[in-house]
Amino acid sequence: MKSLRYSLAALALIATTHAAMAADNLEIIVPFAAGGATDIVARSFEPTFSQQLGVTSVVRNVAGASATVGTAEVANSEGNPNIIGYEPAGALSIQPSLKKLPYGPDSFTYICRTVSNPMFLMVSKSSDITSFQQLVEESQDQPFLYGSSGPGTLPHLAMAATVVNSDLKAEHVPYSGSGPAMNALAGNEIQIMADTETILENYDLRPLAVFADHRVEGYDDVPTIEELGLPALDFAVWQGVVAPKGISDERAKQYAEACKATVESDKFKTFADKAKANIAYLGPDDFKAFVQKRFEANKQVLEDAGLTQ
Amino acid sequence: MDVILAAVGDAFTWQALLAIVIGTWAGIIIGGLPGLGSVVGLTIFLPFTFGMDVITSMALLIGVYCGSVYGGSITAILINTPGTPQSAATTFDGYPMTQQGRVDEALGWATFASFFGGVLSCVLLIFCAPQLAKFAVNFGSIEVFALVCLAMLCIVGISRGSLLKGLVCGMMGFFFSTVGSDPITGADRFTFGTYALSSGLDLIPVVVGAFALSEVFVRFSSRDEEATTIPEARLRFPGLRDIGRRLIELVRGSFIGSFVGALPGTGAAAAAFISYAAAQKLSPRRANLGKGEPDGIIASESSNNAVTGSAFIPTLALGIPGDVVTAMMMGAMVIHGITPGVRLMQDQAQTVYALFVVLIIVNVAMLVLSKPSIGLFRYLFKLPLGFVMGGIVMFSFIGAVSVRGNPLDLVVAALTGILAYVLRRGGYPLAPLVIGMVLGPALESSLRRGLLISRGDFLSFFTHSGIATTLFVLIGLFLIWTVTAGVLEWRARVATRRKAASAQPVSE
Numbered sequence: 001m002k003s004l005r006y007s008l009a010a011l012a013l014i015a016t017t018h019a020a021m022a023a024d025n026l027e028i029i030v031p032f033a034a035g036g037a038t039d040i041v042a043r044s045f046e047p048t049f050s051q052q053l054g055v056t057s058v059v060r061n062v063a064g065a066s067a068t069v070g071t072a073e074v075a076n077s078e079g080n081p082n083i084i085g086y087e088p089a090g091a092l093s094i095q096p097s098l099k100k101l102p103y104g105p106d107s108f109t110y111i112c113r114t115v116s117n118p119m120f121l122m123v124s125k126s127s128d129i130t131s132f133q134q135l136v137e138e139s140q141d142q143p144f145l146y147g148s149s150g151p152g153t154l155p156h157l158a159m160a161a162t163v164v165n166s167d168l169k170a171e172h173v174p175y176s177g178s179g180p181a182m183n184a185l186a187g188n189e190i191q192i193m194a195d196t197e198t199i200l201e202n203y204d205l206r207p208l209a210v211f212a213d214h215r216v217e218g219y220d221d222v223p224t225i226e227e228l229g230l231p232a233l234d235f236a237v238w239q240g241v242v243a244p245k246g247i248s249d250e251r252a253k254q255y256a257e258a259c260k261a262t263v264e265s266d267k268f269k270t271f272a273d274k275a276k277a278n279i280a281y282l283g284p285d286d287f288k289a290f291v292q293k294r295f296e297a298n299k300q301v302l303e304d305a306g307l308t309q
Numbered sequence: 310m311d312v313i314l315a316a317v318g319d320a321f322t323w324q325a326l327l328a329i330v331i332g333t334w335a336g337i338i339i340g341g342l343p344g345l346g347s348v349v350g351l352t353i354f355l356p357f358t359f360g361m362d363v364i365t366s367m368a369l370l371i372g373v374y375c376g377s378v379y380g381g382s383i384t385a386i387l388i389n390t391p392g393t394p395q396s397a398a399t400t401f402d403g404y405p406m407t408q409q410g411r412v413d414e415a416l417g418w419a420t421f422a423s424f425f426g427g428v429l430s431c432v433l434l435i436f437c438a439p440q441l442a443k444f445a446v447n448f449g450s451i452e453v454f455a456l457v458c459l460a461m462l463c464i465v466g467i468s469r470g471s472l473l474k475g476l477v478c479g480m481m482g483f484f485f486s487t488v489g490s491d492p493i494t495g496a497d498r499f500t501f502g503t504y505a506l507s508s509g510l511d512l513i514p515v516v517v518g519a520f521a522l523s524e525v526f527v528r529f530s531s532r533d534e535e536a537t538t539i540p541e542a543r544l545r546f547p548g549l550r551d552i553g554r555r556l557i558e559l560v561r562g563s564f565i566g567s568f569v570g571a572l573p574g575t576g577a578a579a580a581a582f583i584s585y586a587a588a589q590k591l592s593p594r595r596a597n598l599g600k601g602e603p604d605g606i607i608a609s610e611s612s613n614n615a616v617t618g619s620a621f622i623p624t625l626a627l628g629i630p631g632d633v634v635t636a637m638m639m640g641a642m643v644i645h646g647i648t649p650g651v652r653l654m655q656d657q658a659q660t661v662y663a664l665f666v667v668l669i670i671v672n673v674a675m676l677v678l679s680k681p682s683i684g685l686f687r688y689l690f691k692l693p694l695g696f697v698m699g700g701i702v703m704f705s706f707i708g709a710v711s712v713r714g715n716p717l718d719l720v721v722a723a724l725t726g727i728l729a730y731v732l733r734r735g736g737y738p739l740a741p742l743v744i745g746m747v748l749g750p751a752l753e754s755s756l757r758r759g760l761l762i763s764r765g766d767f768l769s770f771f772t773h774s775g776i777a778t779t780l781f782v783l784i785g786l787f788l789i790w791t792v793t794a795g796v797l798e799w800r801a802r803v804a805t806r807r808k809a810a811s812a813q814p815v816s817e
Contacts, residue, residue, distance in 0.1 A: 033713070034352040040640050043356070061352070062714040064508025065490055069715060072504070102504055145762060151495030173761045174493055176754070177634070180630040183573045186627065189449040189762060202628045202649065237354060275643055291638065 006119060024049065026057040029085040033063040033069025040085035043116060044271040045262060052258035059086075066152065067091040075103035079246035084111065085223055086257065089238045090153055093294040097302050098152045105295045108242040109252050110288040112259035115272060116238035116280035117196040118212040119158050120222065124185050125204040130210045131230050136168045136191070143169040146192035147181035150174050152307070155181075157298055158194040158211050158235040160305040165230050195236050198276045213236035234297070238280065240287055256284050316662030320670065321363045328361070328369040329667065333674040336376020337682040341383040343701055344708020345522035346393035346513065351637050352376045352711070363645040363660060368667045370641055374634055375427055375617045375671045378577055379679070382419040382610050383686055386412065387542055390521045390701065394512055395613040396576040397520070397724070397743050398585045401467060402598065402605030409601050413545035418603045419610045420679040421547055422559060426611035427672035430570065430618030434625075435665050441653075442626035445571045450758035451773045453572065456754045460579055462602045462787050463586030464741045467599065474737045482745020483752075484509050492754040493761075505717045512578075514709035514718040515746055518725025519739045521705040525698045526730040539697065542687040544680055547603075558592060566615025570622070571630055577616040578747045584612035590787070618668055622647055625661055637735035687719040 008014065018028055028049075031043045041060055050057040062070030067088055074085035085108075096104045123129050124172055138144075148156035149176045163170050173190055175181040182203050184190045193205075197216075205224045210231050215224060226232040244253065262268055263281045272279050282290055302308045314354035319325070330352065339350040358366030381396030399419060406415040433441065448456075464479045465472060488499045489509020489533035500772045543724045551561070562584045569580035581800055588608035589595055598605050621638075623629040628649035630636035639649050647657055690697055708721040729739055771781050 033348070034355055034637065036636065036640060037643075040644055043359070058712055060452070064511075064713050064715055066495070069508045069713075098495060099507070100504075115638075151491070151493060171761065174759075176492070176496075177636075180573045183446060183623070183627070183629050184449060187446040187449050194489055271644075274645075 010120065025223050026053065026055045027083045028057050028059045029070045029074050029083065030061050031063065031067035031085065031087065031091055032061065034061045039279055040068075041115065041239060041272075041276065043285055044275075045086065045268060048262040048265045048267055049258050052261045053254060065097055066150065068095050069093075072102045074242060074244055075107040077244040080244055081247045081251045084241055084243045087240055087242055089236070089294070091165055092240070092242070094152055094154070094157060094298050094302075096295065097299040103159065105291055107245060109245055109247055110284050110291065111241040111243055111252070111255045111271055112145040112263070112284065113238055113240040113280060113282035113287045114259070114263055115280045116236045117276075118210055118216055119154065119194050119196055119235045119237060120207040120219075121158070121162065121194050121209040121211070121225075122191065122200055122205040122207050123192055124188070125206050125238070126188075127191065127206070129208070130206070132168075132223070133243065135208060136166060139169040140167075143171055144191040145173050145189070146170045147184055147190040147193070148172060148174050149178045149181060149195075150176065150191070152302075154235055155194045158225050158233070158303050159192065159303040160307070161233050161235070162194075162225070162230070164301070165233065165305045166228075174259050194235070196276075197278075201276065240282070240291075252284065312658050313662050314501045316659050317666050319659065319663040320368070320666035321740075322364070324361070325667065326367045326670070327543055328365045329372045329670055329674050330678070331368040332372020333376040333671055334372075334678050334682065334737055336373040336378075337371070337380035337383075337675070337678060338376075338685065340380025340396075341392045341682070341686060342375030342382055342704045343390045343392055343706040344513065344517045344707070345427045345711075346381065346708065347377040347395070347634050348513075349636070349708055349711050350374070351634060355637065355641060358641055359644060363642070363647060364663050364667065366641055366645065367638070367664055368671070370631060371617075371664075371667055372639055372674065373512055374638070375614065375668075375675055376678075378614050379420070379423040379427075379610070380682070381613075382423065382606070383542070383683060386415045386419060386606075387686065387690065388524060388539055388701075390524045391516070394516045394743065394747065395616075396609065397516065397579060397740060398581040398609035398613075399420055399580060399606055400520070401585065401609070402600070402602050405601035406603070406606075410540070411601065412540050413543040414547070414603065415606060416542065416679075416683060417545045417547050418606045419800065420544065420554070420676065422562065422607045422610035423614040424676045425559045426563040426566050426613070426615035427617055428669065429611075429663065429673065430615040431668045433567045434618045434622055434668070437627050438622045438626050440572050441568075441622050442490070445573070445623055446627070447776060448572050449774075450755045450762060451770050452776045452780065453575070453751065454759050454770070455777050455784070456572070456575075456583075457579075457725055457748050457755060459780055459784050459787070460586060460748055460786065461744070461752065462791075463582050463589065464744055465791055467585070467589075467738065467740050468654055471736070475741045477689075478732065478737050478739065479722075479741035479745040481513075482742035482747075483749040484745075485515060485742075486746050486749030487753065493757050505715075508713070508715060508717075510721055511715075511744055511745075514722040515725050516743055517705040517709050518722040518727075519729040519742055521701050522722065522726025523633070523729035523733055524817075525737070526700060526726065527733060528694070528729075539690045539694070540684050544683045555604060555607060558588065558604050559611050561587060561591065562608045562611030563615040566612030568621040569612070570616030570619030573623060575751060576633075576747075577613040577620075578743075580616050580634070580752070581609040581613045582744055582747070584608045590790070620670070621664070625653055625664075627701055628653060634758055648730065659733040675809040683758065750812065799815035 030039050034039045038204055044055055071091040077083045129135050146159045209225050210216050210222050339345045354373050378395050380398045381391050385396040387390040389400050389404040391397045403415050407525035482596050491498055497507045565584040566580045569575050585608045589603055592604045594602055594604050620635045624635045625796040630639050709718045
């Protein structure tokens, strides 16, 4: 029996060391579970990016708490030149204002923004509402319900900002993702949803407005929020690459060059086209300024809607 | 017709068939190893599909998915440790059968029920996907709330020893599921200021701790020689007459699984519990359930494998993934340029039909590969017990940490293991804990969403829709039934005791 216990202990040790083993390769943290929308783009981004850098990379999914767990892991690796994060908009520009996190917008070395898709305000095609004006009017008697992919996500913020800045009467019902929210919209449990072109194209939806500073190609008859007489609201679903603070300028430059080359590569372009991801490259300085601006704007929305802690 | 023939041609290429065999076999093994389940299996195989064509990659992933859901039953039956949470309900009757020396029979029923459920749900998917999808859309938050309440009632049935102990464990599981971000407001709950806890307790580490680790602890602390031997795994398929006798159980389980699988946000584990609860009320052999009755295995395994087919219904008909696993499949489709959505059936008919054919071949492959896979487990479990148990601990920890890559999950698994060991020693059933953990989040978020929709009026839940009313009436009947049965049983017991007392001769 004793030997059995020893072998048990030995095997248990192997298990834990396996998990704790840190590789020398470049680690790309994706703060979502494998197979999600962000993960797919990250995994298509990775081969060309690694090739450009001349390293072997491993994509590691660290999911949980609205993508902040994985993001925190990048922020906490200060000075480590072998870890980067492929980050969604929410983890960088919304979550730090929502709750106490071990990081803020200043905790990273910004590398690049890769893709960005503007969001649309949408209703079901089966509804008879065809304009934002009509939506506002019909909401006066009985407030509408708008869905989101969770509290503090971009679909939530975009609608919260719209409600604060217009006469629209609508209340929030969060779901566990865009899919369940679409199910609810199809069953008329909710009436409004804000999301990207991918969602708009795949379901029977009607766009009423776009959260961007100009009309979007292919949707020329969809007005921007500003044209509807509201303050300009800019909401887009974007992704980008960040590294921890404290890495050398040389390393940061390497990353930035590799990222630019990857985003401009035919392979990534073909993929982005298929996945309806809109390539929107921003270099290190522009990306940093962009995140800072979005962070401030989102914070304002959260404060107006009474969502900050 | 041409499209269908072309689709069959697509599915019967050697690449696709090879992918099915490899995927299904690997899926069964991965599912059978405690801790490693469907999600981990798919994560392992997803990167391989990037270089394949659509049908081959879907064949590989569907194989892994269906195989892993079936494979979980093997260890559930052999060592009382479900390989995946989906098979937790299989332990209720599977392990008692093993203790009675009926391993071959138990594995045979589990295999056949999985095959039956898988195929029946494929047929439903092929012929009724649009109708079922339309019906599933009518299942809003309030209807889901009613359904989950109904499923929660199965805790009552499986807490045979003591209802109070079962409820304690159920509430504990429910409480575990509330740790982390609030699903409606996003605020942190029960994290005690520790950031690591804000992502909540994941289901896999808790299941691994509650079943796998506690089983290892129990076996090592037991002085009983019997506890340290694992019976030889053999497989004997049920005869046609037996199948005929239990056909209604197979059909009921498969329909429940197909139906629950088509709803968003429920999944195979919930389907198995609901189906088991139904068997407790409707099986003609219900008195034996929990003591080693094949009907229990059939209820659990036919329904969880039926989910594999029907989970594709909302995915293909509406582009809405029913659970994490189908969400990953959708991701794989997107990589190959197919965007699921309302127009998928029209735009990509050939691919969709090929997918149906693949699903059916996978289920056949599962039946054929069950024997060699169980043979492998027989070989593995012949190793010295220390290695077997050590291996279980190792895979449990790997499985626990690989779902989210969060080291906290190792601690969660270990602590749950210790807690579960203490609970088992105290005679507390562990299944309600897992039920609470599986159904808790669905119950909470559907209730709170329902309250948002009805603007705080709970009474309107009962009259919200025909479906909701029907489900609430069923819950009422179930409760009345349980209480009446309990009272009658109690009165009968009192009566016999009195009779026995009066019949006793006064000897003094």
